[in-house]
Amino acid sequence: MKKTPFVTNDKIHEIIKEFPTPFHLYDEKGIRENCKAVKEAFAWNPGYREYFAVKALPNPFILKIFQEYGFGCDCASETELMMAKALDFKPEEIMFSSNDTPAEEFKYASDLGAIVNFDDITHISFFEKAVGKFPKTACCRYNPGGVYEISNGIMDNPGDSKYGMTKAQLFEAYKMLKSKGVENFGIHSFLVSNTVTNDYYPTLARTLFELAVELQKDTGCHIGFINLSGGVGIAYRPDQTPNDIRAIGEGVRRAYEEILVPAGMGDIAIYTEMGRFMTGPYGCLVTTAIHEKNIYKNYIGVDACAVDLMRPAMYGAYHHITVMGKENEECDHMYDITGSLCENNDKFAIDRMLPRIDMGDVLVIHDTGAHGYSMGYNYNGKLKSKEVLLKEDGSAQLIRRAETPKDYFVTFDCFDILKF
Amino acid sequence: MKKTPFVTNDKIHEIIKEFPTPFHLYDEKGIRENCKAVKEAFAWNPGYREYFAVKALPNPFILKIFQEYGFGCDCASETELMMAKALDFKPEEIMFSSNDTPAEEFKYASDLGAIVNFDDITHISFFEKAVGKFPKTACCRYNPGGVYEISNGIMDNPGDSKYGMTKAQLFEAYKMLKSKGVENFGIHSFLVSNTVTNDYYPTLARTLFELAVELQKDTGCHIGFINLSGGVGIAYRPDQTPNDIRAIGEGVRRAYEEILVPAGMGDIAIYTEMGRFMTGPYGCLVTTAIHEKNIYKNYIGVDACAVDLMRPAMYGAYHHITVMGKENEECDHMYDITGSLCENNDKFAIDRMLPRIDMGDVLVIHDTGAHGYSMGYNYNGKLKSKEVLLKEDGSAQLIRRAETPKDYFVTFDCFDILKF
Numbered sequence: 001m002k003k004t005p006f007v008t009n010d011k012i013h014e015i016i017k018e019f020p021t022p023f024h025l026y027d028e029k030g031i032r033e034n035c036k037a038v039k040e041a042f043a044w045n046p047g048y049r050e051y052f053a054v055k056a057l058p059n060p061f062i063l064k065i066f067q068e069y070g071f072g073c074d075c076a077s078e079t080e081l082m083m084a085k086a087l088d089f090k091p092e093e094i095m096f097s098s099n100d101t102p103a104e105e106f107k108y109a110s111d112l113g114a115i116v117n118f119d120d121i122t123h124i125s126f127f128e129k130a131v132g133k134f135p136k137t138a139c140c141r142y143n144p145g146g147v148y149e150i151s152n153g154i155m156d157n158p159g160d161s162k163y164g165m166t167k168a169q170l171f172e173a174y175k176m177l178k179s180k181g182v183e184n185f186g187i188h189s190f191l192v193s194n195t196v197t198n199d200y201y202p203t204l205a206r207t208l209f210e211l212a213v214e215l216q217k218d219t220g221c222h223i224g225f226i227n228l229s230g231g232v233g234i235a236y237r238p239d240q241t242p243n244d245i246r247a248i249g250e251g252v253r254r255a256y257e258e259i260l261v262p263a264g265m266g267d268i269a270i271y272t273e274m275g276r277f278m279t280g281p282y283g284c285l286v287t288t289a290i291h292e293k294n295i296y297k298n299y300i301g302v303d304a305c306a307v308d309l310m311r312p313a314m315y316g317a318y319h320h321i322t323v324m325g326k327e328n329e330e331c332d333h334m335y336d337i338t339g340s341l342c343e344n345n346d347k348f349a350i351d352r353m354l355p356r357i358d359m360g361d362v363l364v365i366h367d368t369g370a371h372g373y374s375m376g377y378n379y380n381g382k383l384k385s386k387e388v389l390l391k392e393d394g395s396a397q398l399i400r401r402a403e404t405p406k407d408y409f410v411t412f413d414c415f416d417i418l419k420f
Numbered sequence: 421m422k423k424t425p426f427v428t429n430d431k432i433h434e435i436i437k438e439f440p441t442p443f444h445l446y447d448e449k450g451i452r453e454n455c456k457a458v459k460e461a462f463a464w465n466p467g468y469r470e471y472f473a474v475k476a477l478p479n480p481f482i483l484k485i486f487q488e489y490g491f492g493c494d495c496a497s498e499t500e501l502m503m504a505k506a507l508d509f510k511p512e513e514i515m516f517s518s519n520d521t522p523a524e525e526f527k528y529a530s531d532l533g534a535i536v537n538f539d540d541i542t543h544i545s546f547f548e549k550a551v552g553k554f555p556k557t558a559c560c561r562y563n564p565g566g567v568y569e570i571s572n573g574i575m576d577n578p579g580d581s582k583y584g585m586t587k588a589q590l591f592e593a594y595k596m597l598k599s600k601g602v603e604n605f606g607i608h609s610f611l612v613s614n615t616v617t618n619d620y621y622p623t624l625a626r627t628l629f630e631l632a633v634e635l636q637k638d639t640g641c642h643i644g645f646i647n648l649s650g651g652v653g654i655a656y657r658p659d660q661t662p663n664d665i666r667a668i669g670e671g672v673r674r675a676y677e678e679i680l681v682p683a684g685m686g687d688i689a690i691y692t693e694m695g696r697f698m699t700g701p702y703g704c705l706v707t708t709a710i711h712e713k714n715i716y717k718n719y720i721g722v723d724a725c726a727v728d729l730m731r732p733a734m735y736g737a738y739h740h741i742t743v744m745g746k747e748n749e750e751c752d753h754m755y756d757i758t759g760s761l762c763e764n765n766d767k768f769a770i771d772r773m774l775p776r777i778d779m780g781d782v783l784v785i786h787d788t789g790a791h792g793y794s795m796g797y798n799y800n801g802k803l804k805s806k807e808v809l810l811k812e813d814g815s816a817q818l819i820r821r822a823e824t825p826k827d828y829f830v831t832f833d834c835f836d837i838l839k840f
Contacts (some may be wrong), residue, residue: 015787055762055800060837076762078827079801086838100711100721100760106473120713145716157703160758161764165716193764292522293540295586296565296579301520310797314734314765336582340520342475342496344613345734375798377730380475381499383829400831408499409806410827411820418506 003238005143005284005364006030007390009325010284012286012362015388015396019363021305022287022385024373025064026399029392030282033067038278041249045256047269051095053230054080056275056370057283059387059397066278074230074273075114078105085112095227097141097188097273099163101129110135117141117188117227121169124176131217137412139171139186139227140165144207148191151199156192163190167211174219186271187212194233194276196240201228202251205270209259216265227271228252234280236318236367243277276370285309289361298335300357305339306346307382309368310375313345320366322348329355337363341380373400383408423658425704426450427782427810429745432706432782435808435816441708441782442724442805444793446482446819449812450702454665455489458698461669467689471515473650474500474697476790477703479807481819483507486698490703494650494693495534498525505532515647517561517608517693519583523550530555537561537608537647541589544596559647560585560593564627568611571619575613584612587631594639604644604840606691607632614653614696616660621648621747622671625690629679636685645689648672652697656738656787663697696790703789705729705739709781718755719776725759726766727802729788729797734766740786741769749775757783793820798828 006027007015015025025149043188051074052066052293060083063073072093073084084094091113098105099119103126109116110131117139118124143164147157158164165173174185183351187208192200205228212223252270260268285308291301311317321337323329331353339346356362376384389398405420412418426447427435435445453702462468471494472486480503483493492513511533518525519539523546529536530551537559538544546664548554563584567577578584585593594605607628612620625648632643655662672690680688705728711721731737741757743749751773759766768785777783796804807820825840830836 058801060832064837075801077760077801077802079825082825082840083801083838086840097762098760100719100725100758102710102723102760120715122711122713124713143715159807162713162717162719162758162767163764164715271521289523291540291542291546293542293582294816295540295563295584295589298580299582303522305520335421338520339581340497340518340522342517342519344583347582369541372477375797375799377795379795381495381497381503383499386831399835401834403831404504405499407827407830409503410830411823412480413804414821415480415819417484418503420501420506 001235001241002240003320003321003366005320005366006282007364011019011394012324012364015390016221016286016362018396019386019388022285022308023389024308024368024385025095025284025286026369026387026389027282028065028389031065031279032392034278034282035066036246038059039069041245042270044253044404045270046159047225049269049271049272050278051271052278053273053275054083055374057279058083059399060373061389062279081108081112081114090160095160095273102355106130115139115186117186118173119163120164124173134177134180134182135184136182137184137224138177138182139188140170142167142187142189142208142211144189147337150192150195150203151197158191161310171215171218174215174221178219178221185221186225186227187215187223188227188229190229190231191378192231195231196233196235196243198244198247198251199334200231201248202255204228205252206255209255212265212268213259213263223265223268225269225271229271229273230275232277233275234276234367236320238320280370283367283372285365285368285372286372287363287365289357289359289363292357292359298333300335302339302348302363304385305341305382306343307341307376307378308385309348309365309372310377311371312348313343319348319368321352321354322364322366323355323357324362324364326355331355332358341382343379378408381408421655421658421661423740423786425742425744425786426702429815431745432784435810436467436706436782438816439806439808439818441706442728442730443706444788444805444807445704445706446699446789446807446809447461447702451482451485451699452812454698454702455486455491457665459489462690464673464688465690467645469689470692470694470698472698473693473695474503475794477699478503478794479819480507481809482699482784498528501528501532501534507780515691515693535559538593539583541585541593544593548600554597554600554602556602557606557644558597558602558606559608560590562587562590562607562609562628562631564609570612570615570623571617578611591635591638594635595617598639598641601749602640605641606645606647607635607643608647608649609693610649610651612651615651616653616655616663618664618667618671619769620651621668622675626675626679627826629675632685632688633679633683643685643688645691647691647693649693650695652694654696654700656740658740679791698811699789700787701789703787703792705785705788707783707785709777709779709783712777712779718753720757722757722759722768722783724805725761725802726763726799727761727796727798728805729768729785729792730797731791732768739768739788741772741774742784742786743775743777744782744784746775746781751775752778761802763799801828803828
């Protein structure tokens with residue numbers, strides 16, 4: 001499938017006049033349409049709620065959009081919880097899904113009344129020591145272990161991941177929590193990141209629904225919700241078929257009606273913690289070609305770098321690139337597209353076929369709406385760029401300012417050593 | 421070789437009383453002894469100067485130590501240049517080695533009088549346009565291309581790296597710069613990162629010395645210095661033999677006397693831009709075991725995470741770990757040592773044999789003195805920890821404070837959206 005930017009060449013040049021490159025641009029219209037599709041896909045479940053995985057795009061302006069659809073926040077740390085609180089998310093709209101959790105974060109989550117998702121059985125006594133009491137509602141994270149078949153030939157290996165409890169531990173955890181006063185239970189499981197198959201959620205749901213029936217029977221605990229967590233991916237590559245959230249919701253519904261309804265558990269709410277699927281395709285990194293270098297290979301140097309988008313450097317991840325204004329030109333030039341870090345993995349693309357690039361050309365690096373800005377670092381002393389929202393009315397709004405040298409040096413502000 | 425922390429168990433507990441974990445600890449004594457060894461190793465060359473690669477450990481307190489030994493700064497960005505200026509490094513002590521360089525950084529480096537190291541031939545006209553004039557001294561970066569044999573069986577592949585110019589371009593660049601008024605020239609080359617062989621610098625030196633003779637003959641340019649750049653590595657693993665800087669310096673001297681002296685070029689200064697070798701082994705990440713998790717594997721969760729040290733997550737890099745107070749106990753337990761990120765690569769060690777770890781045990785993660793703190797990010801909204809210097813007199817000094825939520829949210833300070 002041809003990948004097309006959500007912004008036209010004219011519009012991008014209009015925006016660049018106000019906000020010089022580099023910056024991440026987000027598409028409000030795309031985000032809202034996707035929100036509606038997600039809500040519709042799970043409308044069959046009255047208790048359904050998406051808790052947006054804040055780590056994917058921790059920007060308050062974006063979280064406010066999700067709030068309009070009744071979505072909540074999936075938080076992994078104290079600052080993410082702080083942001084949820086500052087934006088007036090209600091306690092039941094805040095999920096605290098963390099692992100290797102510090103005591104003070106459990107305390108803070110508890111103070112907010114967030115739903116705590118226990119990653120390990122030992123976290124129950126740890127939480128008790130840190131907080132002193134248990135909430136009425138709690139969730140436990142399950143790891144089925146071994147190798148797990150999602151669909152024909154698509155496997156993953158949760159047994160090698162650090163998350164969740166074994167089945168035996170889960171049963172024990174429920175009993176412990178019940179004995180400590182918890183009345184309403186959830187099950188959570190995260191098996192694999194960025195699946196591009198409509199089968200992942202339905203397959204996981206089936207596993208968790210069967211588990212829920214067993215758990216309720218064995219422990220007598222009331223299961224209030226099942227949290228399918230994240231893992232619904234996006235089509236980074238042109239040859240991938242994007243997930244169809246309607247088909248995914250329908251697949252979960254079928255499993256629900258086959259397993260939960262007959263067991264008299266048709267009141268269970270379905271929760272999701274999607275991040276990438278909610279914002280990934282609705283963000284792009286806008287950057288300008290500033291150097292062309294021809295040595296043993298041909299390089300185009302741009303004004304963004306791995307500081308703005310680390311996925312290619314860290315995972316070798318593919319991000320599609322469009323040279324704006326040359327969308328219909330032949331891709332007959334092979335380039336490495338590089339940033340300026342003194343770090344050879346600072347390449348947005350390697351051996352990529354693109355139209356001939358001239359200095360000053362604007363490049364759109366696709367699908368940076370999730371785990372883009374949020375994974376940025378300051379290596380080489382480079383500063384992170386700004387975030388801009390392309391609003392539904394076509395105007396552009398700054399939603400995060402660029403870093404300044406003052407920000408970079410802020411952790412020396414209590415010393416006299418640096419005088420500028 | 422057994423790897424031993426530079427700090428005793430008693431001392432670390434004394435420091436932790438004042439500075440709770442996690443933090444990076446640096447060893448002033450070790451840094452100073454190494455500085456002396458480096459100076460001695462190249463004392464045969466009157467013009468020798470080490471320009472510390474700031475990106476490895478961009479802390480002003482550390483740079484001040486290097487300043488005492490007459491060392492300079494190798495800067496890769498505007499903020500690194502700003503730090504060098506704020507610390508009163510002299511212009512000739514500042515090397516600006518960057519690639520894909522923005523115009524404003526060339527301008528700033530030129531304003532400071534820093535030595536500019538041109539990465540590409542096209543950067544000459546780019547620099548001229550940005551700055552308007554050329555300095556008397558300039559350096560060009562060379563990439564020999566292809567596959568390069570360092571020593572018996574140790575190869576690298578500079579032809580695949582984005583740095584430097586081809587030989588033909590280098591000759592042309594010298595002529596262009598000469599025609600624009602440059603009088604004093606340098607050659608720079610970086611071929612490979614973290615070599616653990618005493619042969620790397622001598623082999624590279626031989627290549628660059630022969631090139632210098634040819635360049636001077638062909639272009640008539642006066643070669644004032646040869647910059648061997650970085651690449652001298654450290655022994656992360658216990659089975660590696662650390663580099664011997666004396667042997668390295670001696671190897672470079674031999675090449676110098678065989679090639680440069682007979683060519684009448686015995687006045688050339690040798691520069692180095694070592695980072696990892698200068699600070700890597702003299703830093704460690706000090707962290708406390710806070711969770712033990714036994715599912716399909718055994719995990720120890722600590723209070724540091726990839727935010728403090730990304731090398732294992734990004735490169736699968738090995739960092740040795742010592743469980744303090746258990747240095748002589750048998751390593752009969754296999755653990756994954758994990759941080760708290762919701763990111764399965766947040767593991768400091770995988771399947772590592774260690775003594776039995778109890779909650780509260782202090783772990784020292786070795787060799788974090790270079791590319792440790794400086795590669796940190798804020799993924800999951802996690803905050804970077806502090807830096808502490810273990811001084812020669814045995815006292816501990818805070819040399820960077822920990823990040824706070826206020827720092828994390830600073831790029832929203834011009835908006836009204838977040839009210840805490």
